[in-house]
Amino acid sequence: MDTIIQAVTTRAKRGPYRRHSDEFKRAAVARTLVAGASVSLIARELKINANQLFSWRKRFAGEVPAGGNAPSQLVAVTVLDTPRAPAPAPAASxxxxxxxxxxxxxxxxxxxxxxxxxxxxxxxxxxx
Structure with a gap:
């Protein structure tokens, strides 16, 4: 009779899911909208996955302002048909x-x- 003895391995149980508030998510997204910011570095600092941060960016698109001010709004523009002044001739010199x-x-x-x-x-x- 052959007996094969192998160690029984079980996976370690995963810890509980972390739940982040919407304020935390918006603050994290706002940090990524600053010019020159790296999403992966910010995610590493916050100890979250960069893919999670990218999904938050999609979720909160348009809600979080880039500069921390109120969200951007459209401004009414009126285009007037005015004749252009002729361009000045280059200097003779x-x-x-x-x-x-x-x-x-x-x-x-x-x-x-x-x-x-x-x-x-x-x-x-x-x-x-």
């Missing part, structure tokens, strides 16, 4: 090989050889 672009209060002056990709990125940012 601009030497050849110089690009001067004026948009509103901003002025961009490029001298020398300009990289086409960089120029395209700048124009995309400045022009509507």
């Amino acid at each position: 601009v030497p050849p090989g110089v690009i001067v672009l004026s948009v509103g209060q901003a002025q961009l002056r490029l001298e020398g050889q300009v990289d086409a990709i960089t120029l395209a990125l700048l124009l995309a940012r400045l022009l509507p």
Whole structure:
């Protein structure tokens, strides 16, 4: 008769679930909305799983303001059709090989050889 003896292993019982108040959850979510904040680092500090914190962010989306102020609200905007003033002509003293672009209060002056990709990125940012 063969007998196989193996140790009987049982899993350790899991502790009770932690229950967090809505105030704690909103405060945790507010910390993640600050510019440059890392959700995983904040979750580690609070001793919670980062996935749990991400689910709280979805749950409380729109409720928790990013700056700790009142929630953002839409503001009424009226667009008036007004003629634009002509752009001022570049100064006559601009030497050849110089690009001067004026948009509103901003002025961009490029001298020398300009990289086409960089120029395209700048124009995309400045022009509507």
